[in-house]
Amino acid sequence: QVQLVESGGGLVQPGGSLRLSCAASGRTFSTTYAMGWFRQAPGKERDFVAAIGWNANTDYADSVKGRFAISRDFPKNTVYLQMASLKPEDAAVYYCAAGANVRLWRGMDEYDYWGQGTQVTVSS
Numbered sequence: 001q002v003q004l005v006e007s008g009g010g011l012v013q014p015g016g017s018l019r020l021s022c023a024a025s026g027r028t029f030s031t032t033y034a035m036g037w038f039r040q041a042p043g044k045e046r047d048f049v050a051a052i053g054w055n056a057n058t059d060y061a062d063s064v065k066g067r068f069a070i071s072r073d074f075p076k077n078t079v080y081l082q083m084a085s086l087k088p089e090d091a092a093v094y095y096c097a098a099g100a101n102v103r104l105w106r107g108m109d110e111y112d113y114w115g116q117g118t119q120v121t122v123s124s
Contacts, residue, residue, distance in 0.1 A: 002026035002033075002113040004096045009118030012086055016122075020081040022096030022115060034102035035072060035079040036111060039092035039120075046095065050081060051105035059105045064090075086122045093117040 008020040022035065036051035050060045050070040058070050069082040079096060097111035104110050 002029045002098055004098055004113055004115035006094065006096045006115045006118040009094060009120045011121045011123065013124050014086060014088060014122055016086050017082070017084045018086065018120060020083065020094055020096075020118060020120075022079045022081075024077040024079070024098055029077060029098070030100070031074050031077070033098045033100055034105060034111075035070075036097045036099070036102075036105060037070060037079075037081045038095045038097060038108065039090075040095070040117075041089075041092040044092075046108060048106040048108075049094070051102075052079065053102075053105075061106075083120070086120075088122045091120055091122045093119050 003025050005023045012018050032054040034053050037049040038046050039049050040046040052058050052070045067085045072079045095117045096115040098113045099111040102110040
């Protein structure tokens with residue numbers, strides 16, 4: 001089994017920054033796993049935000065491209081999402097996901113494991 005624990009969420013003013021972390025653990029976790037971030041606002045579907053592969057290739061949703069950056073620390077089994085120039089529409093619960101055989105990074109069903117989420121609120 002794999003456990004994912006997100007942290008770093010909170011309240012930030014529009015234009016501000018936050019860094020989310022996702023710590024992975026578990027006997028079966030591998031650094032070859034693809035890692036992704038998704039978010040879900042109230043009353044909306046869960047949407048893809050960003051993903052990073054074992055080779056550090058990345059992908060971003062158009063809505064966050066240029067503002068968010070995903071990275072991973074392999075020795076720490078941790079993935080980060082650095083968020084800048086935050087907008088009210090970025091407010092959501094952010095979920096970390098991991099998958100062993102992810103072919104389509106933007107597809108929720110591709111991921112095997114999910115964290116419990118961390119709330120991001122963007123408001124003045």
